[in-house]
Structures are given as structure tokens and as C-alpha cells.
Amino acid sequence: MKKAFVAILMTLFGTTAMANVMKIYIDNHEYEILLDDNKTAKDIFENIADTISLEKYAGHEYTTRLDFEPYEHNEQTPNLIAGHIYYWAPGNAFVINYADTNIAPYVSVHVGEFSDKSICDVLKNADDNIEIKITKGETNE
DSSP: HHHHHHHHHHHHHOOOOOEEEEEETTEEEEEEEEEEEHHHHHHHHHOSSSSSEEETTTEEEEEEEESSSSOOOOOOOOOOOOEEEEEEETEEEEEEEEEEEEETTOOOOEEEEEEEHHHHHHHTTSSSSSEEEEEEEEOOO
């Protein structure tokens, strides 16, 4: 609802917002991630490799250590939502969450979310180690 209202206002005033989108490919299937509008998400979008390997961890996520250190946004949460992407600063980790979980006392920066939540079932049933291909682009929001 909020996004629709913002889009209407932007259309009325002749402005179109552009959002960063990452697409990942698992087993030749494309999944789109709409990234948040924060510096952590922007740094990850601009610097993440085209192909990354992720490891299943703790029964709720896939994670990989980044080869760069993104800005750590100050808004963080211990409540991780299935189908969402996070950055966990203590491990310099890019995290794809496939099951809801609370990681308190730890917290993570919310980076974005998948538009197709069926990714959660795919990841629940995937191997312990996966490799994904990443493409980047923009979309009108």
C-alpha cells in the first residue's frame, strides 16, 4: 500500500524512483531481490562478486563471508524473516534467511527481500553448500 502511494505521488510529480535489484540463480531458476534503501545494501549491491558460495548454517540460513566490508547501517534487528537478506557484521557475512528465527542477543542489518518466497522451500531442501550467480540492475518501483 505504501509503495503504491509513493509510486502515485512520483507519477503525479513526474519522478520515478529507481530501486536496486539483485537477481540470483539457483539451479537455473531466477529469483529477484529488491534491496533496501540503506548504505549497507548499496555497498553490497556495488561490491558483491558475480558468483558466491554459501554454506547452510543453523537450520535457517545460508551464509558467506564477504571479501569486502560494507558500511554497517545502524538500524538492526534480531528477528530474521524467511525470504529476506541480511548483513551480519561480526562475521562480515551476507546471509540469505529461509526460516523465521530470532538471533538475540545478536542483530543483523536488513538488506532486502526476495519477491518470490518459494526460494525458502528451495533453500530448505538444497545441499549444505551452494553456489549462486548474481546479476544486478535497477527497476522502477
